[in-house]
Amino acid sequence: MAYNESPLKDFGQTLKVRNHFLITTHVQPDGDGVGSEIALFGFLKKLGKDVVIFNPSPTPEKFQIADPNQVIQVFALGTPLPKVEAVIVVDTNETKMLGPLEAPLKALKVPFLFVDHHVKELSNVEGHLIDESMSSSGELVYQFIKSQSGEVDYDMAVALYVAIVTDTGNFRFQRTTPATHEMAAELLRKGVKPESVFEELFSRDSVQKLKLLGEALKSIEISSDGSCAWLTIPKEIRINIGATIEDTESFIGHLLILRGVKIAALFREEDNGTVKLSLRGLRKQPVIEIAKKFGGGGHRFAAGARISKSLQEAKQVVLQEIEKNLKNR
Numbered sequence: 001m002a003y004n005e006s007p008l009k010d011f012g013q014t015l016k017v018r019n020h021f022l023i024t025t026h027v028q029p030d031g032d033g034v035g036s037e038i039a040l041f042g043f044l045k046k047l048g049k050d051v052v053i054f055n056p057s058p059t060p061e062k063f064q065i066a067d068p069n070q071v072i073q074v075f076a077l078g079t080p081l082p083k084v085e086a087v088i089v090v091d092t093n094e095t096k097m098l099g100p101l102e103a104p105l106k107a108l109k110v111p112f113l114f115v116d117h118h119v120k121e122l123s124n125v126e127g128h129l130i131d132e133s134m135s136s137s138g139e140l141v142y143q144f145i146k147s148q149s150g151e152v153d154y155d156m157a158v159a160l161y162v163a164i165v166t167d168t169g170n171f172r173f174q175r176t177t178p179a180t181h182e183m184a185a186e187l188l189r190k191g192v193k194p195e196s197v198f199e200e201l202f203s204r205d206s207v208q209k210l211k212l213l214g215e216a217l218k219s220i221e222i223s224s225d226g227s228c229a230w231l232t233i234p235k236e237i238r239i240n241i242g243a244t245i246e247d248t249e250s251f252i253g254h255l256l257i258l259r260g261v262k263i264a265a266l267f268r269e270e271d272n273g274t275v276k277l278s279l280r281g282l283r284k285q286p287v288i289e290i291a292k293k294f295g296g297g298g299h300r301f302a303a304g305a306r307i308s309k310s311l312q313e314a315k316q317v318v319l320q321e322i323e324k325n326l327k328n329r
Helices: 005-016 031-046 061-066 095-106 137-147 154-167 178-189 194-202 207-218 235-241 251-255 288-293 311-327
Strands: 020-025 050-055 072-074 086-090 112-116 228-233 263-269 275-281 302-307
Touching (some): 005 137, 020 095, 031 050, 031 072, 031 086, 031 137, 061 154, 061 194, 137 178, 154 194, 207 228, 207 235, 251 275, 263 311, 275 311, 288 311, 302 311
Parallel strands (some): 020 050
Antiparallel strands (some): 263 275, 275 302
């Protein structure tokens, strides 16, 4: 893949003229967010910069392999933030995705610099590093570090490998390219052990998660023409089983193997009664516009939203929108 060098150089210059940074990512951080910010942290520290990481949510246990030195701090309301010259936000380009950290970070009155591979939500991306063609924010961070003649050490390599493996679905999603595999090969040469990473990421499931998956799979529904499939996870069932919100993150993947499905949806009732919608588009069927109808965002073929309706109401309005979307294609 041919990378556009100009944004990489411009972003590098922006970092060179500043010395104090705060790095963060979105609420409920995933492997891409955690891995990308740890790699950027390592790169900036090598440049002699003063860097801290504050996240709005704790790091899920399975992603702690990307942060062996536990440099990530979890923000709590009322916690004073350090004085910095810029905030670097990875794996999202929407400040609303920072949750409780959004207002305190804006109160610092310093520039926000976004490093992301989601659909652009900013009206002006000058000075930011946003490339929707990347398989992951981790791949974008890797390309940036290489463009600056930076050295990726072992810890950074593990973090970047976690980022790319998780956000490419083990190298199976559409934006996985030869460059993605070349990057992974370089990370292996740095000493990353795929088996060890896989064990940390995917061999930690609890009995409660498997029980919840069983209940969720019982809820599978398919449209009359077979083009849409969806799962429903009521809060009551999840709580009664003792599973966590994080346990449900991979469930939508089980719908992607169904023959003929073009759009997969997961409806998860949150603890506060709202609904977390996850969407996946297959066979070149985009879902980003559906998510945006409900105030969400994401990638063209993987998007989501939070809906302030009951579970049944959310399903009704979203499925109507999906049906309309499929008819117009």
